[in-house]
Amino acid sequence: MQKKVYVVADALISSLGNTPEENFEALSQGKSGVELHNVHADQENYLSLIDMERVAKEHTVLESLEEYTRLEQLFIASIQDVLQTANITLSDKKTLLLLSTTKGNIDLLNQDKQEQFGKERLFIGGLAQKVGDYFECANTVQTISTACISGVAAQNIAARLLQGKTYEHIVVCGGDIIDNFTLSGFTAFNAVAPQPCQPFDRDREGVSLGEAIGTVVLSTTIQSDIQVLEGAMNNDANHISAPSRTGEGVFRAVRNTLKKHGIEACEIDFISAHGTATPYNDEMEAQAFNRLSLEEKPLNSLKGYFGHTLGGAGLVESIITMHSLKNNKLIATKGFQNLGTTLPLNVLTETVEQPVTLALKTASGFGGCNAAILLKQE
Structure with a gap:
């Protein structure tokens, strides 16, 4: 167990x-x-x-x-x-x-x-x-x-x-x-x-x-109201810097994460995306989330507030997501006005208060690496 x-x-x-x-x-x-x-x-x-x-x-x-x-x-x-x-x-x-x-x-x-x-x-x-x-x-x-x-x-x-x-x-x-x-x-x-x-x-x-x-x-011995559910990681081996145009790496990381815990995509309440604001990254994430039937889930990127913090990004953005869970508040995507991906996404334009129990955090990086993790409020 x-x-x-x-x-x-x-x-x-x-x-x-x-x-x-x-x-x-x-x-x-x-x-x-x-x-x-x-x-x-x-x-x-x-x-x-x-x-x-x-x-x-x-x-x-x-x-x-x-x-x-x-x-x-x-x-x-x-x-x-x-x-x-x-x-x-x-x-x-x-x-x-x-x-x-x-x-x-x-x-x-x-x-x-x-x-x-x-x-x-x-x-x-x-x-x-x-x-x-x-x-x-x-x-x-x-x-x-x-x-x-x-x-x-x-x-x-x-x-x-x-x-x-x-x-x-x-x-x-x-x-x-x-x-x-x-x-x-x-x-x-x-x-x-x-x-x-x-x-x-x-x-x-x-x-x-x-x-x-x-x-x-x-x-594992001290309890709190926020849990980390171990996610999956992979490498799409597409290019030294550019991600797979189809979002294959993110797709597989999220799919395997959900499968690991027996969770359906419909159970996700919110997505904290990588969202670097580069043409290829944002487009491939849109491709992946649509392939996973997650395109209607509220989504944000925090890069407009902190910038891309490289090795700290996944932790920094996870911490903010944890506080979104605690406060039932989803942060708007700074700098976003008009959707620029070929497939639909529910990018948050305003900070909203709503119940949130299960959040998905994704990340992608040079060399084609991708990762996902789940954060849950008990």
């Missing part, structure tokens, strides 16, 4: 707030953290960036973390929040720390910073060890770096590990920072929008990138 996996604590740091509650309230009011910033080649881009001074006001631990990189500081602050809430410790053999990131300490490509912090922390394993040492982790910190599905993949893997006897709690923390290198890469793909992104809109031109750190504690 499958153990129930509960979400017993969460934390969220973004351009919009230092807690999940602050972020959810900002989204409810339609506020976006996407603004013009200059971080790449003297060009301004619409980005969502974390203000470290604001974070430090509420997370005094940052005062003692000068030997840690910016991303390591944010991970530590976020992890500390959930450990205090759940009243658990990472020095317990029954508790595992799992990190989700695509680029890790990407800013250490800067030679000056590399000399300051050490070359080994440019590698994700070096970052993980540094964070693990801070918390005196009893277990080796595990890392998930699977492009932009990393946050959903990490939750799925955590839920699977908790079915065994080794762990009772798993802390899943995910995030990335925006650096010149990251922005250069997306710019080279012609994937960065010249204005704040417009998910699923007919005038969409690409992504807005963002920073956010999300953390959850998943447990």
